[in-house]
Amino acid sequence: MNKKDIIEKLNKSGLKATHQRVAVLDALMKTKTHPSAEELYKTILKQYPTISLATVYKTLESLKEVGLVRAIKTDCDYVRYDAITTNHFHLYHPEKNKLEDYYDNDLKNMIENYFKNKKIDNFELKEINLQLIGEFK
Amino acid sequence: MNKKDIIEKLNKSGLKATHQRVAVLDALMKTKTHPSAEELYKTILKQYPTISLATVYKTLESLKEVGLVRAIKTDCDYVRYDAITTNHFHLYHPEKNKLEDYYDNDLKNMIENYFKNKKIDNFELKEINLQLIGEFK
DNA sequence: TATTAGCTAATAACGATTATCATTTAGGAA
DNA sequence: TTCCTAAATGATAATCGTTATTAGCTAATA
Missing domain, CATH: 1.10.10.10 (Winged helix-like DNA-binding domain superfamily/Winged helix DNA-binding domain)
Structure with a gap:
């Protein structure tokens, strides 16, 4: 850009x-x-x-x-x-303190669809923050 | 306890x-x-x-x-x-700075099952950190 | 009792972030 | 273009959550 x-x-x-x-x-x-x-x-x-x-x-x-x-x-x-940019998640490795983008539309759609049907009482969902904690090999 | x-x-x-x-x-x-x-x-x-x-x-x-x-x-x-205690997620309301537990076994199982089949390249998943951002009504 | 290892309390130090404020700038009006 | 004003910037001091330090304490063991 x-x-x-x-x-x-x-x-x-x-x-x-x-x-x-x-x-x-x-x-x-x-x-x-x-x-x-x-x-x-x-x-x-x-x-x-x-x-x-x-x-x-x-x-x-x-x-x-x-x-x-x-x-x-x-x-x-x-x-x-x-x-x-577009909706994505993050992979995080605590020991290495390394953070990477993780694009996964299947996961994104799965979670979004889940919350289209499932409403949480007294809570209006605006954004989903998902971090996958683990180790880079 | x-x-x-x-x-x-x-x-x-x-x-x-x-x-x-x-x-x-x-x-x-x-x-x-x-x-x-x-x-x-x-x-x-x-x-x-x-x-x-x-x-x-x-x-x-x-x-x-x-x-x-x-x-x-x-x-x-x-x-x-x-x-x-047991595995749960969190609801967070930024303006109110309020954080609550969110128990949802269906969601938990859905995500865990997803990662049983889907492996991420060069990454060994250890833990899932999910925060739902929104507004308490 | 003496020994030892681990833990605590008090406080100094650290470092990421925020506040302050004089100066400068962007962008609209004349 | 030039002027004007609110907003933004740069330099630096202050803040505050967290961590390090260290002397003294506690509990366990021989």
């Missing part, structure tokens, strides 16, 4: 398309490693040496609020981020 | 049944609110005014290691704890 598309994405979501926001969203969409705010900051510094870590945090918060980005919490002691 | 059973539980897991550990596990099993370490500490203080917050943290860590307790990470900015 090029810069113009990213700017449009931001505008559609009602956010001013600042250089910093474009840089953060661009960097996050380009990686598959689910970086922390700090890692993302270090990556962006290379092309944008004046950006502040606080700005990265605040930008991620803004992007999260409008639904362009998601925070992923695992056993590790910091928050990882994910540029939301 | 009475104190004797808790002591036995600890011993079976290879942990010395100290007063502090009994108090922490007891308090955690009695509540349904999935408290943080700090909340648990405040609760225990009432009956055990000399316990230290650090002890609560270390005790929770020990209990977690032997599998008597589980840490739950949600969007909120602290770790919540859960005395493990």
Whole structure:
């Protein structure tokens, strides 16, 4: 996705398309490693040496609020981020602290269909957060 | 569950049944609110005014290691704890910061069966972590 | 009683995240 | 284009959940 598309994405979501926001969203969409705010900051510094870590945090918060980005919490002691594309799950290996995307439409459909028929009392389901914990071989 | 059973539980897991550990596990099993370490500490203080917050943290860590307790990470900015009884899922309401147990054997069996047939490449599944995000009505 | 290993309490330290605030910028209006 | 204003940024201090440290305590064993 090029810069113009990213700017449009931001505008559609009602956010001013600042250089910093474009840089953060661009960097996050380009990686598959689910970086922390700090890692993302270090990556962006290379092309944008004046950006502040606080700005990265605040930008991620803004992007999260409008639904362009998601925070992923695992056993590790910091928050990882994910540029939301399509619905997917995550594989997590605690010892290696490694987090990977897991695309599985069958699983997704199975769970979604389950909740089309099964309603939970006094609860309106908005989102399903599934993490598969295990070991990468 | 009475104190004797808790002591036995600890011993079976290879942990010395100290007063502090009994108090922490007891308090955690009695509540349904999935408290943080700090909340648990405040609760225990009432009956055990000399316990230290650090002890609560270390005790929770020990209990977690032997599998008597589980840490739950949600969007909120602290770790919540859960005395493990049987396999269940969690309902989470981000605005209210409210977390509840969700027991659903059909869902559990459906997902487990799915992964009996479907193997993920290069990944050995150990545990399924499912959070249902939504709104309590 | 002496020994020993493990546990606890008190508190300092750590580190990820958030708050503060002066300065700068984006984007609309003139 | 230039001006204006609300919003965003950068630098850094502060916060706060969690972890490390360590001296003293406790229980078990010989």
